[in-house]
Amino acid sequence: TGHELGHKKEAFDRWMAKLVLAVVGYGHFFIEHNKGHHRDVATPDDPATSRMGENIYSFATREIPGAFKRAWELEEVRLERGGKSVWSLDNEILQPLIITVALYSALLSFFGPIMLIFLPIQMAFGWWQLTSANYIEHYGLLREKLPNGKYEHQKPYHSWNSNHIMSNLILFHLQRHSDH
Numbered sequence: 001t002g003h004e005l006g007h008k009k010e011a012f013d014r015w016m017a018k019l020v021l022a023v024v025g026y027g028h029f030f031i032e033h034n035k036g037h038h039r040d041v042a043t044p045d046d047p048a049t050s051r052m053g054e055n056i057y058s059f060a061t062r063e064i065p066g067a068f069k070r071a072w073e074l075e076e077v078r079l080e081r082g083g084k085s086v087w088s089l090d091n092e093i094l095q096p097l098i099i100t101v102a103l104y105s106a107l108l109s110f111f112g113p114i115m116l117i118f119l120p121i122q123m124a125f126g127w128w129q130l131t132s133a134n135y136i137e138h139y140g141l142l143r144e145k146l147p148n149g150k151y152e153h154q155k156p157y158h159s160w161n162s163n164h165i166m167s168n169l170i171l172f173h174l175q176r177h178s179d180h
Contacts, residue, residue: 003130006030018096022103024126027096032071037134042143042158043151052140060131 005017006029014030021027033048040046047066050059075093076086084090108115141158143151 002026002029003033003133006034018092019099022096022099023122025097025100025104025123026127026130027100028068028071028093029130030096031075031092032067035074036067036070038154041154042138042141044142046138048134049138049141050135052142056132056135059135060128063131063134064127 002017002020005013005020008014008017018027018030021029037046037048040049042049047063047070050056050063054062071093072086075091079086079088079090082090087094089095104115104119107119137159143154143158145151
């Protein structure tokens with residue numbers, strides 16, 4: 001849901017994407033996916049594109065830190081262009097992070113230390129779901145590098161898709177990844 005809402009144009013929908021991603025502490029995905037992954041998909045520059053022969057565990061150890069690093073770099077450039085500090089509240093990585101910290105603090109206060117068991121489990125599950133989707137959606141696909149050093153434009157065949165009705169309903173159109 002956070003993935004799909006992040007593609008919407010309305011401010012409310014985009015804030016809802018940040019909120020949904022904040023629940024699992026993965027708010028940087030909002031920036032990285034839309035501004036980094038879409039630009040670099042199916043290239044060696046994209047930490048969210050799995051390589052031919054790469055297993056999901058190796059991919060996860062490369063993708064998760066790589067996605068956060070790229071999101072931070074993208075947001076730093078955006079804010080610098082606007083004359084703002086990367087540590088300002090305009091930082092769209094810090095916004096969901098603040099929500100995550102507030103939510104987790106409230107849950108710890110209300111339910112107690114038992115949450116120290118459940119919060120990491122649900123966080124890891126959410127991260128694994130997004131990482132698994134990234135792994136499957138572009139596994140082994142590579143855009144051709146042109147003589148000018150740029151990569152060919154993205155085409156639908158640079159994403160694995162599934163046109164099954166049930167996956168469409170259950171995954172909020174996620175299986176039609178190349179459509180966005």
